[in-house]
Each structure stands twice: as C-alpha cells, then as structure tokens.
Amino acid sequence: MRILILGAGGMIGRKLAAALAQDGLGGQPVDEMVLADIVAPAPVALAGGGPVNCLAVDLGADGTAEALVAAKPDVIFHLAAIVSFEAEQNLEKGYRINLDGSRALCDAIRDQHATDPAYCPRFVFASSLAVFGPPFPDPVPDSWTPTPATSYGTQKLMIEALVNDFSRRGILDGISLRLPTICVRPGAPNAAASGFFSGIIREPLTGQEADLPVPRTVRHWFASPRAAVGFMCHAAALDTGQLGPQRALNLPGLSCSVGEQIDALERVAGAAVVARIKERPNPDIARIVDGWPAAYAPERALALGFRAEISFDEIIEIFIADELDGQIA
Amino acid sequence: MRILILGAGGMIGRKLAAALAQDGLGGQPVDEMVLADIVAPAPVALAGGGPVNCLAVDLGADGTAEALVAAKPDVIFHLAAIVSFEAEQNLEKGYRINLDGSRALCDAIRDQHATDPAYCPRFVFASSLAVFGPPFPDPVPDSWTPTPATSYGTQKLMIEALVNDFSRRGILDGISLRLPTICVRPGAPNAAASGFFSGIIREPLTGQEADLPVPRTVRHWFASPRAAVGFMCHAAALDTGQLGPQRALNLPGLSCSVGEQIDALERVAGAAVVARIKERPNPDIARIVDGWPAAYAPERALALGFRAEISFDEIIEIFIADELDGQIA
Numbered sequence: 001m002r003i004l005i006l007g008a009g010g011m012i013g014r015k016l017a018a019a020l021a022q023d024g025l026g027g028q029p030v031d032e033m034v035l036a037d038i039v040a041p042a043p044v045a046l047a048g049g050g051p052v053n054c055l056a057v058d059l060g061a062d063g064t065a066e067a068l069v070a071a072k073p074d075v076i077f078h079l080a081a082i083v084s085f086e087a088e089q090n091l092e093k094g095y096r097i098n099l100d101g102s103r104a105l106c107d108a109i110r111d112q113h114a115t116d117p118a119y120c121p122r123f124v125f126a127s128s129l130a131v132f133g134p135p136f137p138d139p140v141p142d143s144w145t146p147t148p149a150t151s152y153g154t155q156k157l158m159i160e161a162l163v164n165d166f167s168r169r170g171i172l173d174g175i176s177l178r179l180p181t182i183c184v185r186p187g188a189p190n191a192a193a194s195g196f197f198s199g200i201i202r203e204p205l206t207g208q209e210a211d212l213p214v215p216r217t218v219r220h221w222f223a224s225p226r227a228a229v230g231f232m233c234h235a236a237a238l239d240t241g242q243l244g245p246q247r248a249l250n251l252p253g254l255s256c257s258v259g260e261q262i263d264a265l266e267r268v269a270g271a272a273v274v275a276r277i278k279e280r281p282n283p284d285i286a287r288i289v290d291g292w293p294a295a296y297a298p299e300r301a302l303a304l305g306f307r308a309e310i311s312f313d314e315i316i317e318i319f320i321a322d323e324l325d326g327q328i329a
Numbered sequence: 330m331r332i333l334i335l336g337a338g339g340m341i342g343r344k345l346a347a348a349l350a351q352d353g354l355g356g357q358p359v360d361e362m363v364l365a366d367i368v369a370p371a372p373v374a375l376a377g378g379g380p381v382n383c384l385a386v387d388l389g390a391d392g393t394a395e396a397l398v399a400a401k402p403d404v405i406f407h408l409a410a411i412v413s414f415e416a417e418q419n420l421e422k423g424y425r426i427n428l429d430g431s432r433a434l435c436d437a438i439r440d441q442h443a444t445d446p447a448y449c450p451r452f453v454f455a456s457s458l459a460v461f462g463p464p465f466p467d468p469v470p471d472s473w474t475p476t477p478a479t480s481y482g483t484q485k486l487m488i489e490a491l492v493n494d495f496s497r498r499g500i501l502d503g504i505s506l507r508l509p510t511i512c513v514r515p516g517a518p519n520a521a522a523s524g525f526f527s528g529i530i531r532e533p534l535t536g537q538e539a540d541l542p543v544p545r546t547v548r549h550w551f552a553s554p555r556a557a558v559g560f561m562c563h564a565a566a567l568d569t570g571q572l573g574p575q576r577a578l579n580l581p582g583l584s585c586s587v588g589e590q591i592d593a594l595e596r597v598a599g600a601a602v603v604a605r606i607k608e609r610p611n612p613d614i615a616r617i618v619d620g621w622p623a624a625y626a627p628e629r630a631l632a633l634g635f636r637a638e639i640s641f642d643e644i645i646e647i648f649i650a651d652e653l654d655g656q657i658a
Contacts, residue, residue: 091439091498110420133574145474147493147575154494158487164476165483169420245462246476 001025002032004068006059006105007079007126009037011185015229016077017044021052025075026237036068037080059101060093069108072119075236076172078105079126085192087152098155106159106166113171123163123174124235127248129221131157131178132293139295142250149291160248167240167247175235175243180253180296180308183222184319193288197222200258201265201316204276207329213282216259219294223253223308224318231306242304252308254315255295264312268320269328330354331361333397335388335434336408336455338366340514344558345406346373350381354404355566365397366409388430389422398437401448404565405501407434408455414521416481427484435488435495442500452492452503453564456577458550460486460507461622468624471579478620489577496569496576504564504572509582509625509637512551513648522617526551529587530594530645533605536658542611545588548623552582552637553647560635571633581637583644584624593641597649598657 003020007013013035020030021044031050035041040056057064059080069076080101081087087094102125112119132140133149148154156176163174185198196213197220203210223231231251240247256264266274298306309315320326332349336342342364349359350373360379364370369385386393388409398405409430410416416423431454441448461469462478477483485505492503514527525542526549532539552560560580569576585593595603627635638644649655 143474145472145575148490149497149574151494151498154490157490161477161483161486161490165480168478169480245478246474 001028001030001075002071002073003030003075003077004034004036004073005077005079006036006068007077007081008035008054009039009041010079011187012126012182012225012228012232013037013077013079014041015225016079016232017041019229019233021046023047025233034068034071034073059105060096065101065104065108066111069105069112072112072116073121075122075124076105076109077124077126077232077236078102081126082152083192084128084130084150084152087155088150091151094151094155098152099158102159103162106162106172109172110166120170120173122236123172124232125159125163125174125176126232127156127160127176127178128153129178129180129250129293129296131160131248134291136293138293139255139297140250140293141297142300164245164247168245173240174247175238175240176248177231177235178248178250179228179231180221180223180251182225182228183315184224184323186225186319186323193285194220196285197258197261200261200277201319204265204273205269205316205320205324205328207276209276209278211280211282212258212277213280213285214258214289215286216262217257218286218289219255219257220289220292221253221255221294221296222312222315223251224315226318226322227308234306238304249301249304249306250296250298251301252298252306253296254309254312256312261312264316268313268316273328330357330359330404331363331400331402332359332404332406333363333365333402334406334408335365335397336406336410337364337383338368338370339408340516341455341511341554341557341561342366342406342408343370344554345408345561346370348558348562350375352376354562363397363400363402388434389425394430394433394437395440398434398441401441401445402450404451404453405434405438406453406455406561406565407431410455411481412521413457413459413479413481416484417479420480423480423484427481428487431484431488432491435491435501439495439500449499449502451565451569452501453561454488454492454503454505455561456485456489456505456507457482458507458509458579458622458625460489460577463620465622467622468584468626469579469622470626471629493574493576497574502569503576504567504569505577506560506564507577507579508557508560509550509552509580511554511557512644513553513652515554515648515652522614523549525614526587526590529590529606530648533594533602534598534645534649534653534657536605538605538607540609540611541587541606542609542614543587543618544615545591546586547615547618548584548586549618549621550582550584550623550625551641551644552580553644555647555651556637563635567633578630578633578635579625579627580630581627581635582625583638583641585641590641593645597642597645602657
C-alpha cells in the first residue's frame with residue numbers, strides 16, 4: 001500500500017506518519033510512503049523497510065499536486081492548511097492554499113482517474129468543526145447546517161462539497177473529518193485563541209506557570225492527538241458505502257468545562273501542579289471563545305465507529321505518556 | 330446607478346435587463362448598464378437615455394472578471410452559468426465557469442475593494458435549489474442542509490459559501506437566490522429533464538402537441554419568469570442587514586402537480602388546447618424527476634418580502650401575456 005500524507009510535518013501529521021509506519025493500515029502493511037509539507041518532514045521507518053520520501057512542497061504552486069499524485073497513492077491524507085488565524089489575516093493566502101491547493105489536489109486525482117478509470121484513491125480530508133458558526137444549539141446535531149464564521153471554515157466547507165461531488169462521480173473515495181479542538185497540544189504556546197485550553201495543562205505539568213484568561217464555566221469540545229490519529233486511520237479503512245452523499249462527519253469529542261479540566265489535572269497530577277495556573281482574565285479571548293459550541297451530538301460518526309476520549313483525566317494521561325515520557329515536573 | 334448583468338443573454342437575464350432599463354431599481358433610475366454574456370446580448374434602452382454596453386465575454390478566460398468590475402458597478406447580477414445537464418456531462422467546463430469564473434468575479438471585486446475600501450457592491454448571485462439533494466422532507470424547510478446531487482449544485486453551493494464569506498468581510502454585499510424551476514419557459518423545447526413542465530403548457534398554447542413523460546401525480550416547485558425577475562430586483566434593493574451570516578435564500582414558488590398544471594391549462598385555454606398533450610411515459614425522465622422535491626417552506630424569503638405566484642392559472646396567464654401577446658392558438 002502506497003500512502004501520501006500532505007501536511008506530514010504538522011503535529012497530527014507527524015504522529016499519523018509514525019503510527020502508519022509502525023502499524024500499517026486496516027491490517028495491511030505500508031509499502032511506500034510520501035511525507036510532504038512546506039518544509040520537509042522528518043522521515044519515519046516503515047515496519048516492512050519500504051521507501052519513505054520526505055518532500056518540501058508548496059501546495060499552492062503550479063505542478064505540486066500533479067507531481068504528488070503521479071505515483072497514484074492508494075490513500076491520500078490531506079492535512080495541509082493555512083490555520084484559522086492566518087487565513088483570517090491573509091485572505092489571499094488562505095484561499096490560495098486551503099481552497100486552490102486542495103482543489104488542485106482533487107483535480108490531479110481527477111486527471112489520473114481520467115487516464116486510468118480504476119484509480120480512485122481513498123482521500124481523507126482534515127476538515128474542521130469551524131465549518132459551523134453561531135448561533136448554535138447545544139449540543140450541535142449532525143443535521144445542523146454549516147455557516148462558517150471564518151474564511152478558514154469557508155474554505156474547509158467548499159472543499160467538503162468538492163470531496164462529496166468527486167466521490168459521487170467515482171473520481172476519489174473521500175471522507176472529510178470535522179476535527180474537535182485537539183488537546184493537549186505539545187510544544188510551545190501559540191497565538192491561537194484556543195491555545196490556553198492546552199496551555200493550562202501543558203505548562204503546569206512541565207513546571208511552568210500558565211495563564212487562564214476565561215472563567216472556569218467555559219465549556220468546549222476536545223479530543224487528544226492520539227484520538228485524532230485514530231480518526232484518520234479509521235477513516236482510511238472505513239467502508240465508505242455507509243456514508244451516503246454527505247461524506248463530511250462531525251467527530252466525537254469530550255465536552256468539558258475549564259473547571260472540569262482543572263479538576264482532572266488535580267486528580268492526575270496534584271494540587272501543587274494546579275497551583276501553577278494563574279487566573280488572568282482576558283476579555284478579548286473570553287469573547288471569542290464564548291462564540292464557540294460547547295458540545296456536539298456526533299451520532300453518525302459514533303455509529304461508524306469513531307471514538308474519542310470519555311474523560312479529561314484520560315486526555316491528560318495521554319499527554320503525559322506520549323509527550324512527557326510519563327514524567328511530571 | 331451603474332449595473333452589470335452577467336448572463337444577460339439568457340432567458341431571465343434579458344427580462345431583467347428590460348425591467349431595470351424601464352423601471353430602475355428601488356426607486357432609482359439606472360444611469361449606466363453593462364450586459365455581458367458568452368454572445369453579446371441584445372441592447373436595451375435606458376429610460377433616462379444613459380449608455381448600455383453589450384459585451385461578448387468568456388467568464389472562464391483570464392482578465393474577463395477584472396475588466397467587468399473595473400468600472401465599479403453599484404449592483405452586479407451574476408446569472409452566468411453552465412447549466413445542470415452540461416455541467417454534469419463536462420466536469421472540467423462546469424467547474425471552470427461555475428466555480429472558477431464566479432470566484433474570479435468575487436476576487437476582482439476583492440481587488441477593487443482593496444484599493445477603494447468604500448467599494449462594496451450589491452452582488453446578486455443566481456443560485457439554485459439544486460444545492461439540495463435527496464432524501465428530502467416534504468416540504469423542505471429553510472434549515473435543511475444542502476447536499477447536492479449534481480456537480481452544478483455543488484458549484485452553486487461553493488459560491489454561496491464564498492459570497493457569505495466575502496459579505497461577512499465587507500468586500501461585497503451579497504445575496505444568493507436559490508431559484509425554483511422557472512415555468513413557463515419561452516422558446517424551443519430543450520434537453521433538460523424538467524423541460525416537459527414548460528412544454529406541456531407552451532406547446533399546446535401555440536398549436537403543437539406536447540409529450541407528457543410522467544404520471545399526473547408528479548409534483549414540483551415553480552415560479553414564472555416574471556417572478557424570477559421580481560426576485561432579482563427585490564434582492565438588489567433589500568436591506569441585507571436582515572440576512573445574518575447565511576445570505577442564501579430558498580425562494581418561494583408554487584407546489585403544483587402535473588395534473589393541477591393540466592387542470593389550470595383547461596381553465597385558462599379550454600379542452601381543445603389540453604387535448605394536444607399526449608401521454609408518452611418515459612421511465613428515464615420519470616425516475617430523474619421522482620428524485621426532486623415537491624415543495625419547500627421558504628419562510629425566511631417570505632418574511633423578507635419575496636413573492637411568487639399562488640396559482641398555476643396565473644403562471645399560464647403570465648406566459649400568454651408576456652410571450653404570446655395575449656393570443657392562444
């Protein structure tokens with residue numbers, strides 16, 4: 001099996017590449033892998049010893065998509081994107097990468113399919129729950145109509161529509177995954193308004209102070225990086241005949257308040273770790289986060305076997321195991 | 330007021346140009362009009378005597394959109410499209426015109442807005458109820474999530490999302506109109522599966538036989554060409570502050586069965602005219618039409634003042650008045 005991962009240098013892309021290299025996909029080994037991102041991703045070693053190509057590519061540049069698809073990968077994971085904040089700041093760049101780049105990828109598959117009608121790769125598209133915008137019911141049902149509140153969400157929604165159409169036409173076998181907020185994100189704090197949801201767990205566990213900018217009553221929808229990799233692998237091996245014409249899925253997560261996050265941290269790591277969280281209200285962040293849904297009711301994805309964590313303790317324990325080698329500061 | 334109509338050579342575009350030239354828009358006269366289509370549209374005479382430019386343009390060609398928007402029209406009606414059947418047959422052409430051409434138009438507005446932030450034209454986009462695909466509830470409520478069953482519907486849905494996003498950002502002031510099936514269409518029969526809905530009225534009224542390929546129980550959603558022009562003008566003058574983030578509207582129509590169409594024809598034109606309808610079942614057409622919704626519940630558009638006909642008699646009388654100069658064969 002040949003696999004292409006676009007956005008393989010990102011947080012989920014790296015973990016996905018490592019998992020596929022070691023475990024294969026749906027019981028089959030991976031024979032060949034191409035890892036592409038704007039800077040060349042780190043290589044992984046396939047269990048069976050096959051070749052892994054690590055490429056630095058600009059998905060927005062002419063010819064990139066054609067070159068990536070020319071080898072006819074069996075499964076394509078498309079995780080490459082300009083993130084929400086940057087797509088909102090830089091309108092042209094967001095549309096060029098998130099819309100045009102994704103479109104170029106689908107068109108390159110279309111062209112391969114035109115010359116070889118048997119070619120119809122599994123196409124796993126990392127979409128986002130940002131396709132939804134306010135007002136929201138609580139929880140948001142699968143039947144709720146997406147009306148994005150950002151250009152990023154708009155671009156994801158447009159590509160979901162394209163993936164549905166190309167799947168209907170038999171050009172590709174697509175599935176679009178509307179991911180929850182991934183928590184606990186490893187690495188340095190970032191500028192995202194959602195950053196504190198990870199920061200209040202990650203920083204205290206590594207001996208540092210963390211700002212809490214919102215009230216403890218704020219509630220949000222989470223899954224771990226390990227769950228995100230699980231979603232991708234499950235989507236790649238799924239019987240898509242079950243999906244019908246709508247191939248975009250709201251994914252499971254855990255609805256958890258900030259107060260419940262902190263209580264879980266105290267259970268897992270103790271009061272001294274929790275004491276490193278400092279309440280420093282930030283009305284700008286509080287206002288942004290207040291516009292986000294607290295919970296979804298992802299019945300379709302649950303029925304299809306997608307699973308996230310069911311306690312925030314588990315999300316913290318995954319972070320400690322996968323990122324801190326089991327060690328708390 | 331400067332107006333640009335793209336697709337001004339089509340059936341609705343011609344009637345819209347004539348109505349605007351004579352009546353103006355929202356109580357204001359039209360000072361200048363540009364009529365563009367793949368072949369140069371016929372000119373109209375503005376009531377105030379201003380200039381009318383009739384242009385043959387290919388919206389899919391580089392530079393077309395920029396040239397059309399350079400004069401900063403106050404109102405842009407975008408009716409140009411590859412129709413459903415052709416977009417399904419010719420995948421590349423449908424996406425090139427319906428998606429890329431429409432996108433180029435929005436990007437040209439974005440670029441004008443970037444150099445002159447006060448420029449934010451009213452943008453009336455002719456979308457379609459083809460954004461919806463089966464299964465349908467009856468009637469289809471405004472809250473129903475679009476899942477197109479055609480590439481045409483997909484392309485319309487993608488541009489609706491772009492119009493929402495660019496409106497949110499203040500680049501344009503958009504409104505997307507999901508038009509019902511327009512009936513009675515003037516002119517020659519066409520290859521569309523929906524063609525008989527007009528044919529069984531139009532042909533008998535002009536002394537010709539018409540095939541009825543489906544059972545009389547088939548029910549569909551109609552508005553007249555005159556109503557379609559009314560929708561466009563109403564949308565162009567509407568207070569869009571009422572729309573919120575979702576600027577696409579399911580438009581009103583009349584839910585009418587084929588049997589009710591025929592009964593109306595008999596009331597308006599007599600039994601001799603109705604006798605020209607010949608039942609010639611066509612299972613292919615019956616199967617396609619069977620997948621279409623029978624009725625919508627367009628509460629938002631009704632609350633915003635959009636109005637269609639409320640009897641099929643009226644739809645027939647409009648055809649006789651507007652297309653046949655009041656004469657029945």
